[in-house]
Amino acid sequence: MTSYLFIVLGAVLVNNVVFVRILGLCPFMGVSKKLETAIGMGAATTFVLTMACGTSYLIDRWLLAPNELEYLRTLSFIVTIAAIVQLTELAIQKTSPLLHQVLGIYLPLITTNCAVLGVPLLNVGLKHNLVESLLFGFGGAVGFTLAMILFAGIRERLEGADVPVHFRGTAIAMVTAGLMSLAFMGFAGLDKYK
Amino acid sequence: MLAALLVMALGAVILGAALGYAAVRFRVEGDPLTEKIDAILPQTQCGQCGFPGCKPYATAIAKGEADINQCPPGGDEGIRKLADLLGREYKPLSAEHGVEKPKALAVIDEQRCIGCTLCIQACPVDAIVGAAKQMHTVVAVQCTGCELCVPVCPVDCIAMEPIAENITTWKWKYPVVTIKPVTTH
Amino acid sequence: MEVSGRDHQTRHHTLTMRLFDFNGGVKPDYQKEASTQTPIAVSPTPTFLVIPLHQSIGGTPRPLVSVDDRVLKGQRIGAADASISGDLSSAVHASTSGHVVAVEMRLMPHPSGLSALCVVIAPDGRDEWIERKPFDYRYHTRDETRDYLRDAGVVGLGGAVFPTHLKISSGKEDRLDTLIINGAECEPYITCDDALMKERADAIIQGVAILHDLLAAGQVLIGIEDNKPEAIAAMQAAVRARNPSDMEVIAVPTRYPAGGAKQLIRVLTGIEVPHGKRSTDYGVQCFNVGTAYAIHEAINLGQPLISRIVTVAGNVTTPRNYEVLVGTPMKTLLAQSQRLPDTDCLIMGGPMMGVALPSDEVPVVKATNCILAGSKKLFPPPPPEMPCIRCGECATVCPADLQPFELYWFSRAKIFGKAQEYHLFDCIECGCCSYVCPSHIPLVDYYRFAKSEIWAHESEKESADKARDHYEFRQLREERETQERSARLAAKAATSRTAAMAVPETPATENIPVSATGSATPAALIAAALERARAQQVHPKNTTDLTPAQQAEIAAIEARRTEIRTQAHPHLPLDD
Numbered sequence: 001m002t003s004y005l006f007i008v009l010g011a012v013l014v015n016n017v018v019f020v021r022i023l024g025l026c027p028f029m030g031v032s033k034k035l036e037t038a039i040g041m042g043a044a045t046t047f048v049l050t051m052a053c054g055t056s057y058l059i060d061r062w063l064l065a066p067n068e069l070e071y072l073r074t075l076s077f078i079v080t081i082a083a084i085v086q087l088t089e090l091a092i093q094k095t096s097p098l099l100h101q102v103l104g105i106y107l108p109l110i111t112t113n114c115a116v117l118g119v120p121l122l123n124v125g126l127k128h129n130l131v132e133s134l135l136f137g138f139g140g141a142v143g144f145t146l147a148m149i150l151f152a153g154i155r156e157r158l159e160g161a162d163v164p165v166h167f168r169g170t171a172i173a174m175v176t177a178g179l180m181s182l183a184f185m186g187f188a189g190l191d192k193y194k
Numbered sequence: 195m196l197a198a199l200l201v202m203a204l205g206a207v208i209l210g211a212a213l214g215y216a217a218v219r220f221r222v223e224g225d226p227l228t229e230k231i232d233a234i235l236p237q238t239q240c241g242q243c244g245f246p247g248c249k250p251y252a253t254a255i256a257k258g259e260a261d262i263n264q265c266p267p268g269g270d271e272g273i274r275k276l277a278d279l280l281g282r283e284y285k286p287l288s289a290e291h292g293v294e295k296p297k298a299l300a301v302i303d304e305q306r307c308i309g310c311t312l313c314i315q316a317c318p319v320d321a322i323v324g325a326a327k328q329m330h331t332v333v334a335v336q337c338t339g340c341e342l343c344v345p346v347c348p349v350d351c352i353a354m355e356p357i358a359e360n361i362t363t364w365k366w367k368y369p370v371v372t373i374k375p376v377t378t379h
Numbered sequence: 380m381e382v383s384g385r386d387h388q389t390r391h392h393t394l395t396m397r398l399f400d401f402n403g404g405v406k407p408d409y410q411k412e413a414s415t416q417t418p419i420a421v422s423p424t425p426t427f428l429v430i431p432l433h434q435s436i437g438g439t440p441r442p443l444v445s446v447d448d449r450v451l452k453g454q455r456i457g458a459a460d461a462s463i464s465g466d467l468s469s470a471v472h473a474s475t476s477g478h479v480v481a482v483e484m485r486l487m488p489h490p491s492g493l494s495a496l497c498v499v500i501a502p503d504g505r506d507e508w509i510e511r512k513p514f515d516y517r518y519h520t521r522d523e524t525r526d527y528l529r530d531a532g533v534v535g536l537g538g539a540v541f542p543t544h545l546k547i548s549s550g551k552e553d554r555l556d557t558l559i560i561n562g563a564e565c566e567p568y569i570t571c572d573d574a575l576m577k578e579r580a581d582a583i584i585q586g587v588a589i590l591h592d593l594l595a596a597g598q599v600l601i602g603i604e605d606n607k608p609e610a611i612a613a614m615q616a617a618v619r620a621r622n623p624s625d626m627e628v629i630a631v632p633t634r635y636p637a638g639g640a641k642q643l644i645r646v647l648t649g650i651e652v653p654h655g656k657r658s659t660d661y662g663v664q665c666f667n668v669g670t671a672y673a674i675h676e677a678i679n680l681g682q683p684l685i686s687r688i689v690t691v692a693g694n695v696t697t698p699r700n701y702e703v704l705v706g707t708p709m710k711t712l713l714a715q716s717q718r719l720p721d722t723d724c725l726i727m728g729g730p731m732m733g734v735a736l737p738s739d740e741v742p743v744v745k746a747t748n749c750i751l752a753g754s755k756k757l758f759p760p761p762p763p764e765m766p767c768i769r770c771g772e773c774a775t776v777c778p779a780d781l782q783p784f785e786l787y788w789f790s791r792a793k794i795f796g797k798a799q800e801y802h803l804f805d806c807i808e809c810g811c812c813s814y815v816c817p818s819h820i821p822l823v824d825y826y827r828f829a830k831s832e833i834w835a836h837e838s839e840k841e842s843a844d845k846a847r848d849h850y851e852f853r854q855l856r857e858e859r860e861t862q863e864r865s866a867r868l869a870a871k872a873a874t875s876r877t878a879a880m881a882v883p884e885t886p887a888t889e890n891i892p893v894s895a896t897g898s899a900t901p902a903a904l905i906a907a908a909l910e911r912a913r914a915q916q917v918h919p920k921n922t923t924d925l926t927p928a929q930q931a932e933i934a935a936i937e938a939r940r941t942e943i944r945t946q947a948h949p950h951l952p953l954d955d
Contacts, residue, residue, distance in 0.1 A: 237847045319846050336846070364493055364831075366490075366824070369821050369824040
């Protein structure tokens with residue numbers, strides 16, 4: 001049971017996909033201008049990533065491994081993820097038009113989020129079983145959401161700040177992201193207090 | 195090799211079928227984006243954007259047929275809001291569609307008006323009242339300052355007058371940071 | 380009647396029991412002694428009275444007089460115009476008798492330095508009143524009393540000039556538990572309410588009694604800051620003289636801004652009116668002592684609001700309070716108090732919340748509680764603004780429990796939506812934050828800027844929505860007209876069709892409607908209609924036996940006509 005907790009906590013804080021593994025920077029920079037969109041993007045990614053981890057584990061374990069087709073992993077994973085994202089989009093559009101409206105263009109963009117591909121591939125590398133894969137995926141996604149929300153909060157505030165002209169916009173956002181990344185490195189020592 | 199092809203083909207067929215089913219199952223109509231764009235537009239209905247009103251322009255933006263910088267009355271701020279809503283880059287007002295002017299009202303010179311009703315027909319918001327061969331006048335609170343009535347007047351009796359600031363519309367100015375010279379002896 | 384010692388003690392006990400506290404606030408240097416040494420003086424009637432028509436919220440009242448009219452003291456010169464502002468506005472009266480010399484734009488006591496419509500009166504020195512009839516509100520309905528107060532021009536004299544009749548109607552739905560009379564007067568230099576309470580306590584209490592009756596209030600609490608012992612004593616004596624069981628004068632601790640309506644309500648009742656609610660939702664209503672006095676004058680004496688007490692203080696030789704006719708130019712008053720030569724600015728209101736005036740020519744209005752002359756020595760120019768260091772001092776002193784540094788952050792960056800999320804509109808602009816700011820940031824100026832920008836945006840949005848409605852309605856109407864026109868054409872066609880069917884059989888019954896469900900095919904009907912039209916066009920009665928020249932001329936005219944019609948109405952069918 002404790003190992004499961006460590007998987008989740010490790011994925012959220014210690015190995016945060018954005019700040020430590022430096023994955024998924026495209027939506028992280030693109031959708032973090034406003035808090036609301038950041039939260040929506042985080043929620044959608046959480047759903048997709050958890051689903052993707054489960055499905056990709058099943059594909060890898062029951063389809064690719066028995067046929068010795070491990071070299072098709074990346075290809076089949078990305079196709080699966082694209083399909084899941086599309087399904088999610090269609091389902092959200094039908095069931096909750098409001099959420100769909102809030103997420104807008106960012107929903108289909110989850111396909112190109114490298115964190116969503118990276119985490120299932122890491123799952124394989126770490127030889128996780130189904131439950132562990134799902135937890136790792138969920139933890140990674142929560143870490144992504146956390147990073148998005150923190151960063152969006154800072155960027156909203158940055159908008160009112162007296163930033164020197166040449167640093168305005170993406171430049172200062174990058175500096176901020178670097179500083180936050182440094183801060184998250186601090187969690188690396190967390191397992192020393194077991 | 196054959197196994198690889200088979201697995202990928204199988205995957206493609208299954209996923210394709212699932213997506214195809216979902217597309218039919220979760221079909222939705224309607225476009226809420228147009229409403230949101232329309233809410234940002236200033237509703238002058240002036241047609242300077244090249245569309246016959248604000249709503250058609252909003253529809254065109256939503257479909258990607260028109261750019262966001264074609265609305266002079268909305269001005270710089272309107273473009274920024276649209277850019278913000280649509281997640282596009284801000285761009286300055288396109289010169290071919292006109293320039294941003296201070297808000298003005300149409301005023302009819304009632305001595306020269308011949309009562310031709312042409313301006314009444316041109317006004318998109320029914321802000322001009324009058325009848326054939328009777329003098330017309332502008333209902334100031336309804337006028338959006340679109341200038342559509344100006345060119346149609348055969349006797350050039352309509353002028354656009356900028357709205358003057360009064361006590362109720364006056365705005366506090368942005369506090370000025372006073373920079374003082376440092377005197378050194 | 381004398382209140383027994385025991386009774387008084389219990390009262391005192393409940394008093395100490397009941398007092399609450401508001402967060403924040405500051406204790407500035409009050410500077411009130413100078414103007415309270417001498418009694419209220421009556422300011423002389425000036426050569427010209429400039430009475431602005433727009434003195435309270437709502438639209439500008441409609442002028443009722445024109446140039447050369449003779450007016451009497453107390454005559455209504457501006458009526459609340461219901462057609463513009465509904466019930467919002469309040470009436471304006473001539474402050475003395477004389478002649479109207481102009482109805483024109485004059486400079487207003489407003490920071491903008493803009494002008495507004497004013498009635499300029501040359502007093503004739505006779506000070507002749509209109510007929511003054513007391514208004515017995517007990518024999519009138521509440522609505523009649525409201526209208527009377529509106530026409531008597533009674534507005535809140537605490538500074539916000541909110542029309543009093545609007546506050547009276549608001550208590551209609553549910554019973555008012557507590558009526559609060561605000562005599563706190565917390566702002567430095569201002570002593571007009573203090574002077575009024577000291578000298579005319581009885582009249583104030585009579586006005587309070589009227590309000591008490593009108594609003595059917597449960598209890599009346601008169602809150603006065605404890606730095607005005609004479610006023611408290613005078614008011615207590617006046618209350619005791621009338622001996623009402625449920626009216627109490629309460630000394631509240633002196634701390635700026637204890638005189639803010641929400642702050643005084645908090646101190647006296649412990650009720651904290653939350654964001655977006657009104658005090659009446661909690662059974663509390665607050666009136667200024669000056670307003671109570673004006674109500675007494677209007678109802679018991681039949682005198683509309685034409686004068687008020689104004690403190691003249693600051694950089695003057697003899698600071699004191701004056702009873703001033705509304706419309707008196709401020710320089711008349713400043714001359715009375717002998718403005719010192721190094722005066723470099725004039726402020727209407729106090730040093731915390733007041734606004735700078737564009738000139739000394741501007742008239743005293745109903746909102747003028749104080750005229751403060753300033754000099755470099757008295758109000759040294761603020762040191763340059765420094766960056767916010769987020770020390771949080773402003774949040775500590777904010778009496779509205781806001782976060783001023785956040786409001787400043789977003790107002791400065793013009794992120795108005797965020798500023799509103801931080802409840803910018805709960806800010807009462809008391810100036811405590813600017814007062815304590817170690818970086819000397821003029822915080823209130825930023826809030827005023829942000830507020831007026833937001834108001835402007837909102838009114839733009841409102842007019843855009845109206846324009847959209849008008850546009851959509853016009854489109855709807857045009858569509859309907861097109862439909863009606865085609866329906867009319869169809870009906871016409873149908874009539875002619877029946878006619879065509881009827882003609883061959885019984886020509887005499889052409890006008891009698893015949894059921895159109897004949898067996899003729901549409902093609903045959905059209906052919907018949909065409910035939911009939913041709914027959915009509917070819918043989919008009921006055922065009923038979925024409926010479927070929929005449930026929931050619933007619934043809935040319937017809938062709939020209941057709942062309943003109945096509946140009947004029949390209950969208951209309953030619954035969955319409």
